[in-house]
Amino acid sequence: MIYLFQKDDRGGKMTPAEKESVLVMELNELDEWMFQYDYILLKSTTLAPLTETDLTDENLIRNCQAKVWITVRGTPDAVKIDGHSMSMLVKGLLAMLIEILNNQPASEIFFIRNSVF
Numbered sequence: 001m002i003y004l005f006q007k008d009d010r011g012g013k014m015t016p017a018e019k020e021s022v023l024v025m026e027l028n029e030l031d032e033w034m035f036q037y038d039y040i041l042l043k044s045t046t047l048a049p050l051t052e053t054d055l056t057d058e059n060l061i062r063n064c065q066a067k068v069w070i071t072v073r074g075t076p077d078a079v080k081i082d083g084h085s086m087s088m089l090v091k092g093l094l095a096m097l098i099e100i101l102n103n104q105p106a107s108e109i110f111f112i113r114n115s116v117f
Helices: 016-029 033-044 088-101 106-110
Strands: 068-075 078-085
Touching: 016 033, 016 088, 033 088, 068 088, 078 088
Parallel strands: none
Antiparallel strands: 068 078
């Protein structure tokens, strides 16, 4: 079963820790590694493409085997993260990370001790 990370049962916004827990639960429901791999590849299709102006050396993550670009915009109350990679696996992992952290307050992202990533 795939869950949407938008709101909890109380109608409020989920915290990064709650989103992470749901993500771990989703992956654990897929009991074979190949299904988990396919799930990550499927997540790669959820990222909106970056514009050519965002695919710059300034946004490129250095010393990564696969090319990865990340942009961070927004306000201290809601950070907007976007990303891209040519590798579908890396792009899927990036999509999961963005799904957990996107639109969270900067202060909450700064203090995350994320066990998945």
